[in-house]
Amino acid sequence: xxxxxxxxxxxIAPYVPGEQSKDADLIKLNANxxxxxxxxKVQEVFRSFDAAAxxxxxxxxxxxxxxxxxxxxxxxxxxxxxxxxxDDVLALCFQxxxxxxxxxxxxxxxxxFYPVWCSLFRIPFRKVPLTADYRIDPQDYAVKNGGxxxxxxxxxxGIGEGLEFVxxxxxxxxxxxxxxxxxxxxxxxxxxxxLLEKYENLVIVQTMSKSRSLAGMRVGYAIASPELIAALExxxxxxxxxxxxxxTLDAATASVKDNAYFRETCAxxxxxxxxxxxxxxxxxxxxxPSQTNFLLVTHPEKSAKELFEKLRAQKIFVRYFNQPRVDNxxxxxxxxxxEMDKLFEALRNIM
Ligand code: PMP
Numbered sequence: 001x002x003x004x005x006x007x008x009x010x011x012i013a014p015y016v017p018g019e020q021s022k023d024a025d026l027i028k029l030n031a032n033x034x035x036x037x038x039x040x041k042v043q044e045v046f047r048s049f050d051a052a053a054x055x056x057x058x059x060x061x062x063x064x065x066x067x068x069x070x071x072x073x074x075x076x077x078x079x080x081x082x083x084x085x086x087d088d089v090l091a092l093c094f095q096x097x098x099x100x101x102x103x104x105x106x107x108x109x110x111x112x113f114y115p116v117w118c119s120l121f122r123i124p125f126r127k128v129p130l131t132a133d134y135r136i137d138p139q140d141y142a143v144k145n146g147g148x149x150x151x152x153x154x155x156x157x158g159i160g161e162g163l164e165f166v167x168x169x170x171x172x173x174x175x176x177x178x179x180x181x182x183x184x185x186x187x188x189x190x191x192x193x194x195l196l197e198k199y200e201n202l203v204i205v206q207t208m209s210k211s212r213s214l215a216g217m218r219v220g221y222a223i224a225s226p227e228l229i230a231a232l233e234x235x236x237x238x239x240x241x242x243x244x245x246x247x248t249l250d251a252a253t254a255s256v257k258d259n260a261y262f263r264e265t266c267a268x269x270x271x272x273x274x275x276x277x278x279x280x281x282x283x284x285x286x287x288x289p290s291q292t293n294f295l296l297v298t299h300p301e302k303s304a305k306e307l308f309e310k311l312r313a314q315k316i317f318v319r320y321f322n323q324p325r326v327d328n329x330x331x332x333x334x335x336x337x338x339e340m341d342k343l344f345e346a347l348r349n350i351m
Pocket of ligand 1: 084088111181183206209215
């Protein structure tokens with residue numbers, strides 16, 4: 001095998017997603033997907049779509065979806081950048097904004113894709129430990145850096161921080177780009193959207209994979225100052241791999257316009273989460289406070305690996321974590337009430 005090709009790529013430890021399966025009997029609580037279908041308006045788009053339209057190229061500027069999102073968030077059309085899933089948008093943000101010799105900072109633990117992009121794009125990074133109670137202290141980010149990225153709420157802890165937290169982070173980092181990954185924001189978190197007007201170095205990234213039940217379609221976006229969005233556009237145009245397809249544009253637009261359905265399904269997930277957290281506690285688990293559609297749990301006497309494997313044998317998939325700080329933990333995505341009842345029944349039998 002030829003050795004003269006990118007060493008940093010050969011050494012990357014790839015991100016490992018939750019196990020996939022098409023088994024209809026499966027209770028799949030391992031990828032933070034939404035248990036409810038997308039808005040019925042999305043189905044209508046599919047039903048009425050004429051395949052003849054596909055002979056044309058899609059709108060490379062995503063004009064309608066961009067405008068619909070801008071209206072939804074009360075920002076200008078020139079403050080929204082769209083991509084095929086927020087992973088794509090985040091990867092482009094890393095390439096566009098993180099270029100200093102100083103390390104970028106992100107929490108330890110957090111979304112495990114961040115170090116993968118750093119390796120890929122040769123961005124130095126430093127992981128900043130969480131506090132004893134699994135939180136992020138914004139003062140820990142008041143050191144010279146090449147940028148800051150963190151999810152709020154954080155993953156896989158599920159813990160969300162308030163507006164003041166993000167504001168302190170921004171005040172401590174006037175010269176860096178601060179990216180707040182709001183993948184799980186719609187399940188009770190506080191979006192830092194109101195800070196956009198005041199801080200031109202803030203980039204907010206959101207996804208339609210979780211709260212809008214569109215993981216299968218790949219829609220993500222960044223919201224930021226016109227200057228930073230223009231920078232993303234400039235990099236996108238030179239690569240041209242971020243253009244969204246016609247059906248996705250229409251379906252995502254229909255989803256954003258159906259705010260009532262969106263609010264209702266989010267509220268349902270939150271209600272089930274609170275009930276599930278309570279049940280876990282009654283069963284002796286320690287549960288971190290979550291503002292997401294998942295719970296990170298651990299049992300003082302039980303092996304998370306064993307619980308994970310025994311649940312898996314009963315076709316209930318959850319996520320098992322065994323890394324420092326979250327060793328012996330399970331991350332359980334919130335399913336329907338019925339799915340959660342089945343999970344608890346299985347757990348009771350196992351334990
Ligand atoms: N950020 C975080 C924190 C996530 O957990 C995920 C989903 N795994 C993503 C971003 C990416 O989501 P998507 O690409 O589906 O938009």
